[in-house]
Amino acid sequence: MANKKKFVILFILFMSVVFACTAWAAEGVINLEHPLNDDFYAADRKVNVDDFYATGRTVNVSESIGGDLMATAESISSTGTIEGDILAAGRSIDIKGSIGGDVRTAGQIINLDADINRAVTVFGQRINIAKETSIGKNVILGGKQLELAGDIEGNVRTWGETTSVSANIGGDLIVEANKLKLLPGAVVNGNIQYKGPNQPEISEEAEVKGEINYTQARVEEEPGTQQVIWNKFLSLFKLLGLALLLALLAAPFLRAELEIFRNKPWLSLGTGFSWLLLGPVLIFLLAVIIIGQKVAWIFSVSYVGFFITALFLFKPLAGTILGKWVLDKWGGSREYSLVWAVLLGTTLLWIVGLIPVVGFLVTAVGTVFILGSWLVLIARYGLSLPNRNKNS
Numbered sequence: 001m002a003n004k005k006k007f008v009i010l011f012i013l014f015m016s017v018v019f020a021c022t023a024w025a026a027e028g029v030i031n032l033e034h035p036l037n038d039d040f041y042a043a044d045r046k047v048n049v050d051d052f053y054a055t056g057r058t059v060n061v062s063e064s065i066g067g068d069l070m071a072t073a074e075s076i077s078s079t080g081t082i083e084g085d086i087l088a089a090g091r092s093i094d095i096k097g098s099i100g101g102d103v104r105t106a107g108q109i110i111n112l113d114a115d116i117n118r119a120v121t122v123f124g125q126r127i128n129i130a131k132e133t134s135i136g137k138n139v140i141l142g143g144k145q146l147e148l149a150g151d152i153e154g155n156v157r158t159w160g161e162t163t164s165v166s167a168n169i170g171g172d173l174i175v176e177a178n179k180l181k182l183l184p185g186a187v188v189n190g191n192i193q194y195k196g197p198n199q200p201e202i203s204e205e206a207e208v209k210g211e212i213n214y215t216q217a218r219v220e221e222e223p224g225t226q227q228v229i230w231n232k233f234l235s236l237f238k239l240l241g242l243a244l245l246l247a248l249l250a251a252p253f254l255r256a257e258l259e260i261f262r263n264k265p266w267l268s269l270g271t272g273f274s275w276l277l278l279g280p281v282l283i284f285l286l287a288v289i290i291i292g293q294k295v296a297w298i299f300s301v302s303y304v305g306f307f308i309t310a311l312f313l314f315k316p317l318a319g320t321i322l323g324k325w326v327l328d329k330w331g332g333s334r335e336y337s338l339v340w341a342v343l344l345g346t347t348l349l350w351i352v353g354l355i356p357v358v359g360f361l362v363t364a365v366g367t368v369f370i371l372g373s374w375l376v377l378i379a380r381y382g383l384s385l386p387n388r389n390k391n392s
Contacts, residue, residue, distance in 0.1 A: 051084070052065045057075070058077075059073040059090075061079070064081040064082075065081070067084040068101070069084070069086045071087075075092045075093075076088050076090045077093075078096065081098045081100075084101045085101035086102075092107065092108065092109045093111070094113075095110075096113045098114065099116045103121070104120075105123075109126045110124040110128070111128045116133070117136045118137050119135070119139070120140070123142040123143060125143055125144045126144065127143045127146050129152075131149040133149065133150030134150060134152075135151070139152055139157070140157050141157070141159070144160055145160065146160045147166075148164070148169075151168045152169045152170060154171050155171035155190065157174040158177065160176075161179070163177045164183060165180075165186045165188075166184065167186060172193065173188045173190070173191075174192075174194075175193070176195045177194075178196055179201070181200075181203075182200065182202040182206040186206040191213065192210065192213065194212070195216075195217050239315055239350055240347070243316035243319060243342045243346040244342070246313070247338055258320060258321060258324055260373045267372070268369050272373075273368055275372065276368065276371070279299075280303075283303065306371060310370045311367045315366075318369070318370060319347070319348065322344075322349060323341035323346070324341040324345070325345075327340065
C-alpha cells in the first residue's frame with residue numbers, strides 16, 4: 001500500500017516537475033535585488049547579477065544588466081544596456097539600447113530599435129525592426145505582419161502573411177509569405193528565396209546583388225468533408241493511445257482517481273477552483289517579499305505546469321471515471337478490466353467534446369476536478385508518509 005501511495009504522488013509530480021526544473025537549475029544565478037509586483041522597474045544603476053529575472057503586469061528596464069534579462073509580462077520595455085541575452089514573452093515588447101548577446105522574444109506586438117550584437121529570433125503577430133537597428137548575426141522571424149529595416153549582417157529567414165523589407169541585409173533573404181515587398185532603399189547582398197502565392201513586389205529603388213528564386217506556392221484549399229472526418233478520428237486514435245499507456249503504466253494512479261471521485265468529488269472540485277483562484281494571489285504575495293521571490297518563481301512555473309498537465313490528461317483521467325461508471329451501471333455483473341473503462345470513457349468524452357458549448361464546459365469543469373483531485377491525493381498521501389515512516 002505504501003508503494004502505491006508513493007507511486008501516485010510521484011506520478012502527479014513527474015508530469016509537472018519539468019516546468020520547475022528550469023527555475024531550480026537557475027537558483028545559483030537568481031539574485032533579484034528588488035521586489036516583483038504589478039509594475040516592476042529595474043534600479044537606476046547597474047544590477048550586478050549574472051542573470052536578471054522579472055515578471056509582473058509591466059516590466060520596464062531602463063539601466064544596465066550585467067548578464068541576461070529574462071522577463072514575462074503584459075508589457076515589456078528595455079532601454080538600457082544588456083550585456084547578455086534577452087529572453088522575453090509578453091503582449092507588447094519594446095527593445096531599445098544595446099544588447100550584447102542574442103534576442104529571443106514572443107508576443108503580439110514586438111518592436112526592435114537596438115544595437116544587437118548577435119542573433120535575433122522573434123515570433124509575434126506584428127514585428128517591426130526599426131531603421132536604426134543593427135543586428136550582428138542571423139535573423140529569424142515568424143508572424144502575420146513583418147517589417148524589416150536597419151542593418152542586418154547575417155541571413156534573414158521569415159514566415160508570415162506579409163513581409164516588407166527596407167533593410168540592408170548582408171546575407172540571404174529567405175521568405176515564406178503571401179506577399180513579399182522590397183521597399184525603396186532595401187539592399188540584399190545575397191540571394192532571395194521566396195515561396196508564396198504571389199509574385200514578389202520589388203521596388204526599382206531596391207537592390208538585390210544575388211539571384212532571385214521564386215517558387216509559387218499552391219493556395220491551400222479548405223479541407224473536404226472526408227478530410228475533416230479523418231482528422232477527427234486521427235485525433236481520437238492518438239487520444240486512445242495515450243489512454244492505453246496510462247491504463248498499462250499508471251493503473252494505481254487511475255484507481256486512486258476513481259477512489260477520490262467516489263468518496264470526495266466535491267472536495268476535489270473545490271480544491272481545483274481554489275488552486276486556480278488563490279494561486280496567483282499567493283504568487284503575488286511571495287513576489288513582493290524579497291526572501292520569497294525565488295519561491296514565487298518556482299511556484300508560478302509549477303502552477304502553470306499543473307494546469308497544462310491536467311488539461312492535457314483530462315480526457316483519459318476523467319474518461320476512467322466515466323467509463324467505470326458506465327460499465328458498473330450497464331455492464332451487468334461482469335467485472336471489466338480497467339483498460340476497457342479507460343478506453344470507453346475517453347471515447348465518450350471525445351464525442352462530447354465535438355459539441356461546441358457543451359464540450360467546452362465539460363472540459364473546463366473536468367480539468368478543474370482533475371487538478372483538484374491531484375492536490376487532494378498529494379495532501380492525503382504526502383501528509384501520511386511521515387507517520388507511516390515513524391511507526392515503521
